[in-house]
Structure formats: structure tokens, C-alpha cells
Amino acid sequence: MSLHAEEHGAESLARQIKTTGRAYPLFDIARMILQKPDRYNVVFSTRKNADGMPLQPLFICALDDTVWLSSDEAVAHVLNDHLATFYQAERTEIEPPKGTYTFVAQCGMSGILLGPPNHHDYQNKLRSLHAKRFARMPFETYKARVKIVRDEAVVKQWVEEQSWRTEYVCLNVAEAIRLTNLVDVEKHFRQVHSTAIIRQVDSHSVSGQNCQKLRGGLYRIYRDQMDQQRRFPMQVATSLSQQFASRGLQFFKVNKTVTYVWVARPTFLDLESEPVSENVRRLVQFIDAHPRCSRRQLFDALVPAPAAASPSGVTTAAEPTVAQAGSPEAGSAKSVASDARAAAKPKMQAEPGPTPEQTAIIGDLHWLVHQGHVIEFANGTLETAKKPVPRPPQAAPKKKEPKPEAAAKLESPLEATEKTTAAEDLNRMTAQPEVAPENEDDAPSVESKETPPPGAESRDPSPRHP
Numbered sequence: 001m002s003l004h005a006e007e008h009g010a011e012s013l014a015r016q017i018k019t020t021g022r023a024y025p026l027f028d029i030a031r032m033i034l035q036k037p038d039r040y041n042v043v044f045s046t047r048k049n050a051d052g053m054p055l056q057p058l059f060i061c062a063l064d065d066t067v068w069l070s071s072d073e074a075v076a077h078v079l080n081d082h083l084a085t086f087y088q089a090e091r092t093e094i095e096p097p098k099g100t101y102t103f104v105a106q107c108g109m110s111g112i113l114l115g116p117p118n119h120h121d122y123q124n125k126l127r128s129l130h131a132k133r134f135a136r137m138p139f140e141t142y143k144a145r146v147k148i149v150r151d152e153a154v155v156k157q158w159v160e161e162q163s164w165r166t167e168y169v170c171l172n173v174a175e176a177i178r179l180t181n182l183v184d185v186e187k188h189f190r191q192v193h194s195t196a197i198i199r200q201v202d203s204h205s206v207s208g209q210n211c212q213k214l215r216g217g218l219y220r221i222y223r224d225q226m227d228q229q230r231r232f233p234m235q236v237a238t239s240l241s242q243q244f245a246s247r248g249l250q251f252f253k254v255n256k257t258v259t260y261v262w263v264a265r266p267t268f269l270d271l272e273s274e275p276v277s278e279n280v281r282r283l284v285q286f287i288d289a290h291p292r293c294s295r296r297q298l299f300d301a302l303v304p305a306p307a308a309a310s311p312s313g314v315t316t317a318a319e320p321t322v323a324q325a326g327s328p329e330a331g332s333a334k335s336v337a338s339d340a341r342a343a344a345k346p347k348m349q350a351e352p353g354p355t356p357e358q359t360a361i362i363g364d365l366h367w368l369v370h371q372g373h374v375i376e377f378a379n380g381t382l383e384t385a386k387k388p389v390p391r392p393p394q395a396a397p398k399k400k401e402p403k404p405e406a407a408a409k410l411e412s413p414l415e416a417t418e419k420t421t422a423a424e425d426l427n428r429m430t431a432q433p434e435v436a437p438e439n440e441d442d443a444p445s446v447e448s449k450e451t452p453p454p455g456a457e458s459r460d461p462s463p464r465h466p
Contacts, residue, residue, distance in 0.1 A: 001225050002043050003235045005030075006207075009039050010243040017249060021369045023262040024378045026251070030233035030240055034226070037208030040236065042222060045203035060204050062197050067204055069217055074198045076132065077215075079186060086193055087168040087185055096163040104158045108145035109134065113158045117148075128183065250372075264372035266385035279364045284384055287374060292381040298365070303357045 017024060033039040044067055046054040059068045063082050068074040083089070097119070105114040105122065107129060114125045130142050149155075168185050170177040173192065179185050206214075211222050229235060241251065241261075250265040271281055282302055287293060290301075299305075354362070368374040375383045 001045070001221055003034075003225065003229055003233075004041050004043060004205075004239040005033050005236055005243060006039050006041055007243070009033065010240060011247070013240075014244055014247040014249055017244075017261060018263055021263055021366070022376050022378050022380075023252075023260040026237050026240060026259045026261050027233060028378075029261070030236040031230070033236055033240075034230055034233060037212060040208045041205050042208065042211050042225075043203060043205045044218070054202065057200055058202070058204065059198055059200050062199070064213070065206065065210055066213055067206055067218055068198075068215075071194070071198055071200075072135075073216065075186065075190065075194060078197060079182070079189065083185075086171055086189060087179070088171055090167050090169060091164045092167065093163060094165045096159055101155055101159065103148050103150040104155050105146050106149045106154070108147045109142075113154065113161065114146065115158055115162070132182075260377075262372075262375070263370055266375060267372040268385045268387045269368075269373040270387075277364065279360055280368065283361070283364055283368060284373070287382050287384050292383065294380050295365075295376070295382065298382065299358065299361065303355065303361050305355075305358070 013029065044058060046056060046058050048054050056069060059071055059074045060066065061068065061074050061077060063078065063085070066074075066077065068077065078086075101116050103116065105117055105126075106112070107114060110129070110133060112129060114129070115122050126143065126146070127139075130137075130139055134142050165180075168179040168182075170179065170188060170192075177188070179188060211219075214222055237259075244261050245251075249261050249263065251259055251261055252266050253259050269276070269284060271284060276284075283298070286298060286301060290297065365374065369376055373385055375385065377383070
């Protein structure tokens, strides 16, 4: 089983990231997707043995795209939820059962009335209900949970149920056949409809909403996997990274821990070597001097809004309308909501639009963001791309020494023996026995060095080759 982000939802998220130009944590997006079932799909796959046979078969119902571990479960699901699609139930009044009944047997788990234990149809109902709904429980264990009810109203209810007979008319067939009970209905469905409705598959994708309809072992597998992904959504994040990469988005890490998805790859802008405009230089220098500043702080410092007179005579500074100037935030949900609230308020006078200087700064910031030189995070903070750390120079490759075996092939056996003997003699001559000090006081200091006597010649004590 694996979880994947829904395709249309991933496309909408990619469009949002491109529109806003902001960098979002990848795993935060994955956790947001797991919050609602309509944002992800679940893929169930079978494992096969060495012979290529599935270890656990997988079946799907074509009527509602549900998945089951056995054909019997799928058939029971169809007859419970889609019986009217294939059969029409008709009730006919018949003569009620004769005799006086003071108690009836009732299923202790489902509450279904089975009738008096001495009734002729009691054993058939008991075994049919066990096979249909509680087959995983031993029959004797299930039988021990049947209880006897002496309530007069419950006994009367069973008598009324037995006063009607239900027949099932087959639909979607050439000849209308009447079946007297559900056992015959199941046999007819298996013979006529099961091959077209229920089929075995190796893998199948199920929407998160349909996963809420899973039953039995599949539902437990789904719940366990969901709990693991909510703690660490690795599968959803991997699926998102593939979908985002196919739509042109890039990824980078902050502090080598948090992965972000963005419209560009962070690229360092060297102001000393790259020719840029004065506005671009001012933007980069301000962001470097004010780490984690916001877009509003940037505009207030570089292009403050002109003072506007309010009706009360107090001058206020008009904020630059970024969405109107075609910035990366135009079209985002937040800007649309703010525009709607502003339109609902009564305006005393029209707000002035952005000045040419503000428009130029907004355009330059837009260019810096989409080129990867300035990163605007999801919380609104700005940061410039860092200068890459220079890599250490690679060491020169070592020369390969000839193998002893290859050298021996070029020499005669006698020469090889003589050289080996000379090497052993040289090692024997140069080797000096080392005497371990008995205590720490006798051990020589690392810093002390033996000084040769005056007039002694300095030479290499080790002998050289003749």
C-alpha cells in the first residue's frame, strides 16, 4: 500500500507556488494533503511468490470501486448495498405461523430475530446468518451468543415478520425469475453477474474518500499506514516531489534539514562581478543588511508611500498595492480575500495606485525571486541566496606501482632470491631493539632531543645501498 497526492490537487498547488513565488516546506504540504481524504489516493498492490502467484488475492467491485480480499466478501458487499440493481424485492402476505409462542431467540450481536428454537426454520436461519455475517467466528461460539427473549412485543414482532413472504424478481435478464430466499439470490448472482462485476487485480488505486468504505483487514492496513504517514509523510512527499518536478518546480534545503519547493533553484548574485541595475543592487544590499525582513519593510525603506490626507486632516501613508502592480502575490487567495474586504468597506476617497518607483522596485523584486537570487519564504520573510562554499581541490591521483608478481615475471628466479635476501639483511641491520621504560620517569620526553657532541659530523646513521 502506498499513498499519493491527488493529481488535480498537485497541479493546483504547483500553480499556486508559481503564482506567489514563495518557497514552501515540502513536508508541510504533505501533512496538509493528509488532512482531507479527497486530496490523496491509495494504491493497493499484491505481493507474489517465486512462481508468480499472489500471496493474497485482491478483488475490486466495479459498481463502487471498492477493494476486497476475497470474492465472498465482494459478493456479500454487492448483495447488501446494491441488491436493488439486480433484484426487485416483492412482499406477499401469507398465513401467520400457527401456535402460541412465549419466547423467541435473538442474535446477541446483530439483534436479528431468529424465532423460537423449536420452529422448523430456526436452524436454517441460524446457520445462514452465521455464514453471511459472522463466518470468521466458530459456529459454536456464535451459537452461545444467541439469547432468549420473553418480551411480548418482541414475540409479536417476529410473528408479524413471518406473516409476510419476500420474493426476489431477477432484473437485467432475458427471463424474469422469482427467487424465494437470499440463498438462491446469491447462487443466481454468482452464476450470472459476478464475473462482470467482481474481478481480480494485481494493483488498484482507490480515492481517499472510498478508503473510508473499506472493511476488515484492508481497513486496518489503511489505518496503520495513515498513522505512520501522519508522523512522517515520506510517501506523500516523494509523490509530491515527482509531480512538482514534472511541472518545472525546483527543490533546495535550508540548514541541510528542511526541504523547500520553489519556482527556481537558489543562485548567488555577485554584485561585484555581475552588472545589475541600481534598484537591484539596493534590494540585495537591504535584504543582506536586514536578515528575514518582510516585503512591507523592504518597500517602506526603499520606496515609502506618498503621504495622503485623510478626511480628518491627518496624513497617512498609502501602502503599495502589490496585487495591482502585477507582483508574484497577485491572484493568491490571501490577496483576493483582502481585496474583497476592502471593497466591502465604504471608501471616503479612492486610494492612490503605486508610484513609478514602487512599480520598478516590485518588478525588480519579481525578477530576483524568479531568477533564484532572492528567496521569499511562505511566512513572508526574504533572504538572498548564499554564496556556494568552494570545494577543496582534488588530490592528484597516485601512480600505480607495479605488482610484485608482475616484476617477478621479468626477473630470473635467482635474481629475485638475491634481492629478497638483500632486503632482509638491510632490515636486520637497520632494526634496533626497543626497550620499554620500567616507569614513567625513565621514559624520554617527547620534547627532549639528544644533542650530538661538538665536532661530531652529522650523517645519516642508516646504511645506504652499495
